[in-house]
Amino acid sequence: SKSYMWLYATGADSPEGKLTDTDIPHIVLFDYHASRAGQCAVDYLDGYQGYLQVDGYAGYHKTQATLVGCWAHARRKFTDAKTAMGKHKSGKVEWALNHIQKLYRIEIQIKNKTPDERLKIRQEKSLLLLKQFEAWLIKSEQEVLPKTKLGEAIQYCLNQWVKLQRYTLDGHLSIDNNRAERAIKPFVIGRKAWLFSQTANGAHASAVLYSIIETAKANGLTPFVYVMHLLEELSQPEPDIESVLPWNVKLG
Structure with a gap:
């Protein structure tokens, strides 16, 4: 049967990537469901009203979160269009990809700055590029056949535009949700070798185990050493759960 593993992530990929003036921990949570x-x-977010960075899936609009778009997904649409054209080059595709790259160059430059500094620079530089891109999208929509890969890429960006520019409103936000894409890769690779996840209970167990291991890795911990430490503490008569959360543990 076909089922789904949802993934939620906060923080950054590693302790080194954590911004100094925020207490957002590095968390990777897997949540199994038979449905998408x-x-x-x-149900999982339970009324959460903060930012939620997502792809273009319409189901997220049912949440109370403020949705933020993903420029990696937008860029992939244009990359697919370029591939579909083969040897036939398109100035429009190249322009779009180059313009998106300019947005990413700004993100590289501000990677290690504080959220306030990132917000300021985005407001000064990124917003101008976004306005140029939006004008290009509106113009190109009238010039490109809608059912081509390029037409689909343009329409995707126009449909997602409010969300795609929302990352410029808060310095804590990222330009894309590759954070989650990278976090789920071990699960995607692992499922090819599974022989035991044949029931919903097994899938739920996998979600718990992957959450523990991937969150440990995100916090710079060696998974085996952390799990041993975790089991030792949990075997105590009155274990201190707070102290063994991955972002609170310091192991050599």
Whole structure:
């Protein structure tokens, strides 16, 4: 049967990537469901009204979160269009990809700055590029056949535009959700070798185990050493759960 593993991530990929003036921990949480219905996210987030960075899946609109778009997904649409054209080059595709690259160059420059500094620079530099891109999208929509890969890429960006520019409103936000894309890769690779996840209970167990291991890795911990430490503490009569959360543990 077909089922789904949802993934939620906060913080950064590693302790080194953590901004100094925020206490957002590095967390990777897997949540198994037999469905991809938007209600799964609604139930899990339970009224959460903060930012949620997502792809273009419409189901996320059912949540109460403020949705933020992903420029990696937008860029991939244009990359697919370039591939579909083969040897036939398109100035429009190249322009779009180059313009998106300019947005990413700004992100590289501000990677290690504080959220306030990132916000300021985005407001000064990124917003101008975004306005240029939006004008190009509106113009190109009238010039490109809608059912071509390029037409689909343009329409995707126009449909997602409010969300795609939202990352410029808060310095804590990222330009894309590659954070989650990278976090789920070990799960995607692992499922090819599974012989035991044949039941919903097994899938739920996998979600718990992957959450523990991937969150440990995100916090710079060696998974085996952390799990041994975790089991030792949990075997105590009154274990201190707070102290063994991955972002609170310091292991040599």
